[in-house]
Amino acid sequence: MSGDNLREEQAIRRTTDHLVQVFAGTHSAEHVERVMQAAYRRFDGLPVRDFVPVMVERIARGELTAQVKAPAPTETAPAETAPAKAAPAEAAAPTAAALSDKSADVRPETTTAARPAALMAKMPSRKVLLPIGLAVAVVVVAAVVVVNLGKEEAPPPPPPLTIVRGVIGSEKKAFFEDPQVVRAFADKGVKVEVESAGSRQIATSMDLSRFDFAFPSSAPAGEYIQRKRKVSTKYTPFSSPMAIATFQPIADLLTTAGVVKQGPVPTFNIGHYLELVTTDAKWDQLTGNSGYRVDKDILISTTDPRTSNSAAMYLAITSYVANGGKVVHGATAEKNVLPLVTQLFTSQGYTDNTSEGPFNEYLTVGMGPSPMVWIYEAQFVDAATRGQIKPGMVLMYPSPTVLSKHTLVPLNASGDRVGRLLSTDPQLQRLAAEHGFRSADAADFAKVAADHQVSVATDLIDVVDIPSYDTLEHLLDSVGKSYG
Structure with a gap:
């Protein structure tokens, strides 16, 4: 409309x-x-x-x-x-x-x-x-x-909508473009116009003076924007754990290899995965492989760590495991984990700037180029609500995982209005759940997942902390330099 x-x-x-x-x-x-x-x-x-x-x-x-x-x-x-x-x-x-x-x-x-x-x-x-x-x-x-x-006096025309501009992580693009979301904002007198970019790009290199709010996909990126713009307010209207989109033959193969554990939802052991990476294991070397016999490294496909938050979350998890199950802190720990985490990225070849790219390829191309794709859980659930998940597509949860808290930083009063609406308006919260995000009411998200037959983790237990913004930036900058 x-x-x-x-x-x-x-x-x-x-x-x-x-x-x-x-x-x-x-x-x-x-x-x-x-x-x-x-x-x-x-x-x-x-x-x-x-x-x-x-x-x-x-x-x-x-x-x-x-x-x-x-x-x-x-x-x-x-x-x-x-x-x-x-x-x-x-x-x-x-x-x-x-x-x-x-x-x-x-x-x-x-x-x-x-x-x-x-x-x-x-x-x-x-x-x-x-x-x-x-x-x-x-x-x-x-x-x-x-x-x-x-000659009777006509009713006054409706007041014009207040246009509020924001820059968002690409995984929220479908939410803001949803006609129901547009209508919900319009009922409150607001028209939200958004531009999407990688969350790290939003925090570090974008000119935010053109926007009323910034809405990256993680707390560290939001924290940096607050610090840079001297803003004390922030909103976290919804969140999403990191996950892996794969296919049933791959999940079965990795179950045999001891990397995936079957259960109500499949879990992906990051420690066992890193052991395969450090030994340069190939897909066609795995025992019982009859469905994906290719001479390629066993790697999860991610986004570009120089621009994207989802890649930063991947680095946070893998560096935690590589550091002996501890959050990386300090120059010594950073130096110890860098060789391995750098290999995880540079061995992939080309990587996209935003999470939208590799996930769309997963949905349309199949497991040929990317048998495992690092995503936000919300992307998979959202695709299911739109009928895009085909038989044989599987959602796995890394163990451990991190919770990506989508953090809105208002840059003026108009941006603050959008942050408050997203955090408190029941209709917008319900619509966020319909797009796969975990909002304040857990029942909304659970119902959406059940209605579309997506097996999701009901209790997120194995969740680890993200390194501080400064540590994460040091790691990301060092990995970025390895690209040449």
Whole structure:
């Protein structure tokens, strides 16, 4: 739905609510709504929409006012006088039911001003005719009533939406482009325009002066933006653990190799995986391999560590395991883990700037180029809600994993408004869950996963801390230099 259509429908809803209050003593809310909708349908298909809400309000108000003023016909009236007493009611606008039945035959340009004359023409001839002067007076009075109705003050137009611009991690792009999300923000008077980029790129190299908020995919990136921009406020409306998207033949093969453990959800042992990497193991060397016999290193495909947060999360986990199960801190620990974590990235060849790229390749190409892809859990669940997960696609959880906390940093009051809405508005929280994010209400996320038959980890237990922003940056910079 376009923004213009959305604003028009909002104006119609506000006008309907207003007329329900105005005619509360004479018409039911359902009747007022029927009259408004019948009037609105008259303008279907017209290309120029600027004044449609105003015209609909005038027509409906006229119809409802006429119905209030029209006296009800009396059953005991003599037959010869009944038509004369019913004339004012006939001259009044048709009821909502009649208007609904005949709305297809009424053109938008037809106005109530034409109706008295038309109805007079349709009246049966009488032996006793009204004096000419009286007939003229009736027409004049009707015209005056119509003119006065036309001059009634139109409802004020809806206030313009406040445009708020933000830069976001690419994994949230589908959420912000969802028409339901756009509508939910519009109902609050906000239009959010976003630009996507790698989360580390957002924190370190983007010109944030063009935006009202920055929304990277991790707490360290958000922390750095806060520090750089001297902002004390932040919002964490939802989160997502890191995960691995793979295929059933790969999961089965790695189960035999002792890397994957089957259960309610498959878990991927990072320690056993690093042992395969350090021995330069190839896929076709694994025992029982009949489904993926290729002479390639056993590696998880990631994004570019120089720009992307998901790659930084991969580095956080692998450096923790390589450091003997401890969060890396200090120059000595950094130096000890760098050779291995650097190999994990440089052995991959080309890597994409954002997580959107490798995951889209996973969805469309299959396991040929990338049998294992490092992703956010939310990406897999979101793809399932859109029917993109095919039979044989599998979601695995690394052990240990980290929780990527999507952190919104407001850069001004408008950005703060978006942060508060995302964190507190129940509709936006529910829509975030529908896009695979874990929001404040865990039941929302669990229901979405169950409805789309995605096996997810209900209890995230094996979660480790992320290194401090400075340590993570030292590691990422050192890995980046290895690319040459």
